[in-house]
Amino acid sequence: MEFISASGQRVPVEVSRRKGTRHLRLRLGHQNQVLASVPWQTSDRNVARFIEKQREWLDAQLVKVPPVVTxxxxxxxxxxxxxxxxxxxxxxxxxxxxxxxxxxxxxxxxxxxxxxxxxxxxxxxxxxxxxxxxxxxxxxxxxxxxxxxxxxxxxxxxxxxxxxxxxxxxxxxxxxxxxxxxxxxxxxxxxxxxxxxxxxxxxxxxxxxxxxxxxxxxxxxxxxxxxxxxxxxxxx
Missing domain, CATH: 3.30.2010.10 (Metalloproteases ("zincins"), catalytic domain)
Known part of the structure; x- marks a missing residue:
C-alpha cells in the first residue's frame, strides 16, 4: 500500500493490526513511511479510505519532517x-x-x-x-x-x-x-x-x-x- 502525496511523492504505508484497538491512527515513521495502527479486522480498503480522509494532515506532516539520509x-x-x-x-x-x-x-x-x-x-x-x-x-x-x-x-x-x-x-x-x-x-x-x-x-x-x-x-x-x-x- 502506498500514499501519494500532493507533491507526487510515493510514501510506503505499513499497517499494524492490533487486537483490542478501537481506533485508526496514523503517524510517520523514521523512514518517513506512513504507520497505520488499526483494529484487528480492519480491511485494507477501509485503511485506504481512512488515509485518504487524512490526506491534508499527512501532506502537512511530510513537508515538515526531516529527510531520510545515509x-x-x-x-x-x-x-x-x-x-x-x-x-x-x-x-x-x-x-x-x-x-x-x-x-x-x-x-x-x-x-x-x-x-x-x-x-x-x-x-x-x-x-x-x-x-x-x-x-x-x-x-x-x-x-x-x-x-x-x-x-x-x-x-x-x-x-x-x-x-x-x-x-x-x-x-x-x-x-x-x-x-x-x-x-x-x-x-x-x-x-x-x-x-x-x-x-x-x-x-x-x-x-x-x-x-x-x-x-x-x-x-x-x-x-x-x-x-x-x-x-x-x-x-x-
Whole structure:
C-alpha cells in the first residue's frame, strides 16, 4: 500500500493490526513511511479510505519532517562523532587491510574509519562497532562514578528510542548516540542508569536524574529538537 502525496511523492504505508484497538491512527515513521495502527479486522480498503480522509494532515506532516539520509551523507555534512565526553573529528579512508577498522590520529582528536570498500553498508557496520566500544566505555565510566552495577549492554538500531533499561539491569542503546553532542549522549546514558534504581518515571526517578544531571531539562529539550533529524540517519 502506498500514499501519494500532493507533491507526487510515493510514501510506503505499513499497517499494524492490533487486537483490542478501537481506533485508526496514523503517524510517520523514521523512514518517513506512513504507520497505520488499526483494529484487528480492519480491511485494507477501509485503511485506504481512512488515509485518504487524512490526506491534508499527512501532506502537512511530510513537508515538515526531516529527510531520510545515509550515514555517508550525514558525515559529509557533519564529520564528527562523540566518545568519552569529547567530540572527535571523523576521517574516512580507503584501506588495503582485509578488515575494516578504526584508529585515532592527532593525539586522539581524530577518529579514522578505515574501510577496504568505502560504501554505505561498510561505513554503517564500522560505525556501529565504534559506537558499541565507545558507549560501553562511557557507561562504565558513569557507573563507576555513581557506584552502580549494570548487566549486559547491547548497541542496536532502534526504530525510535535512544535507550532502555530492562528488569535484568541490561541496557540497550541506539548506535546514533555517537552522533549527538557529548552532553546529550551523557544525558541518555544517565537516564538509563537512573532506571537501575528507579524502574519507572515517577517523582523519585526524576529527582534522581536531576541529581545525576542538573541540566537534564535543557538536555531533554535539546535532544527533542535534534532527535527527529538524527533518527533518520542511516535508514535509507
Amino acid at each position: 550515514l555517508t551523507e550525514w558525515l559529509a555534512q557533519h564529520p564528527r562523532m562523540t566518545a568519552s565526553g569529547d567530540v572527535l573529528e571523523v576521517r574516512i579512508e580507503s584501506s588495503t587491510r582485509r578488515r575494516a577498522d578504526y584508529c585515532f590520529d592527532a593525539g586522539g582528536a581524530v577518529l579514522v574509519l578505515r574501510l577496504p570498500v568505502v560504501d554505505e553498508a561498510s561505513l554503517l557496520q564500522l560505525t556501529r562497532r565504534f559506537a558499541k566500544d565507545a558507549l560501553h566505555c562511557r557507561v562504565a565510566y558513569h557507573a563507576k562514578r555513581l557506584q552502580l552495577e549494570y548487566g549486559a549492554i547491547s548497541v542496536r538500531d532502534q526504530s525510535s528510542r535512544w535507550g532502555s533499561c530492562s528488569s535484568r539491569r541490561g541496557l540497550s542503546l541506539n548506535w546514533r548516540l555517537v552522533l549527538v553532542a557529548p552532553e546529550l549522549q551523557d544525558y541518555v546514558l544517565l537516564h538509563e542508569l537512573a532506571h537501575l534504581t528507579e524502574m519507572n518515571h515517577g517523582p523519585r526517578f526524576w529527582a534522581l536524574l536531576d541529581a545525576y544531571d542538573p541540566l537534564r531539562v535543557a538536555h531533554e529539550a535539546a535532544l527533542d529538537a535534534c532527535g527527529a533529524e538524527l533518527m533518520r540517519v542511516g535508514r535509507s
